[in-house]
Amino acid sequence: QSLLTQPPSVSAAPGQKVTISCSGSSSNIGSNYVSWYQQFPGTAPKLLIYDNDKRPSGIPDRFSGSKSGTSGTLGITGLQTGDEADYYCGTWDSRLSGWVFGGGTKLTVL
C-alpha cells in the first residue's frame, strides 16, 4: 500500500483538462516538495514537475503542478492522445528518511 494516494485512473476527451490528485501526510507532502513523473508502457519514468510546480526544460506548459497542505495536484490542459500514460507523484518522507511514491494514475484520452 503506497503512502501517497492517487486515483487509479482518470479520463477525458482530447482538448479537455484533467487533474490528478496525490494525497499524503504531514511527514511527506506536508513538509517536502512534490514531483510528478510520466511513464509510457515499457519505458522509464520521466520527470514532469519538480518542486511542486516547476517544469523541467522541454516540458510543455500544458502540464502544471500545485501543492496545498498534504496534497499535490497535477493538471494537464489541451489533452492529446499522446498524453496517455501512467502518472506518479513522489516526495521525500521525513519520518522514513526516504522517497515515497503514489500508486500511479492511468490517464486515458477518450
Place this chain on the structure above:
Amino acid sequence: EVQLLDSGGGLVQPGGSLRLSCAASGFTFTSYAISWVRQVPGRGLEWASSVSGNGRSTYYADSVKGRFTISRDNSRNMVYLQMDNLRAEDTAIYYCAKVRQWQRDFDFWGQGSLVTVSS
C-alpha cells in the same frame, strides 16, 4: 547529454545474489547522489536505495536494508547495487536515477534492468 545505462539483471534463485551496474555520463558525476528505484511490472514505483555524491553516505528502504548494498566508483562514473539473499518479492525492474537535489526528485533515469527471483 545526461545518460544512465543500467545493466546486470537476470534470473536468480531465491537466496541468491546479483549485482546491478549503472554507468553515468554527461554530468559532473561526483556532484550528484544516485538512487535505485524499482518497479514490479504493472505496479507502482518503490525507492530502494541511494548513495551520496562522494559515496560516504548510503540510504536504504526498510524492505532491502541488510540485504542490498549500494556503492559507487567515482573514478569510473559507476554505481552498483549488490543484492544478496534475494526474495521473490524483489522481482522487479530496477532503474538507476540521478537525484536532481537531495530529498527532492529524480531528473534522469536509466532504461531499467529486470531482476527475476524464481526457482
